[in-house]
Amino acid sequence: MLNELAHFSLNIALGFAVLGTIIPLLGATLRRSSWMQLASVFALLQFLLVAFTFGVLTRFRPIAIFIGRFCLWSAHARLCDIGFLFAFGGAQLPYTQADDL
Numbered sequence: 513m514l515n516e517l518a519h520f521s522l523n524i525a526l527g528f529a530v531l532g533t534i535i536p537l538l539g540a541t542l543r544r545s546s547w548m549q550l551a552s553v554f555a556l557l558q559f560l561l562v563a564f565t566f567g568v569l570t571r572f573r574p575i576a577i578f579i580g581r582f583c584l585w586s587a588h589a590r591l592c593d594i595g596f597l598f599a600f601g602g603a604q605l606p607y608t609q610a611d612d613l
Contacts, residue, residue: 518568525561528554 532554539547 514568518565521561521565525558525565528558528561532558 532551535554536548536551539545539550
């Protein structure tokens with residue numbers, strides 16, 4: 513669920529980027545300083561949404577790799593499945609050889 517929320521926040525950040533480009537340009541064309549001052553607000557919102565996405569997507573990956581490698585070599589594989597169920601909402605994160613790189 514957090515991955516979908518991160519994806520949604522990136523979409524919202526894209527919308528803010530478009531609005532943050534169009535509205536200040538229109539403000540400069542129409543000589544409305546209040547519209548031009550909105551550029552910094554849109555930039556801040558865009559930064560916060562992208563930072564949220566980065567935080568969500570990088571928080572769980574190292575934990576999952578560690579648990580996956582522990583479970584791969586452990587005799588307690590059933591307990592590891594239960595740990596994945598509680599820690600990641602049932603998402604099974606398989607160990608792949610790409611994680612070795």
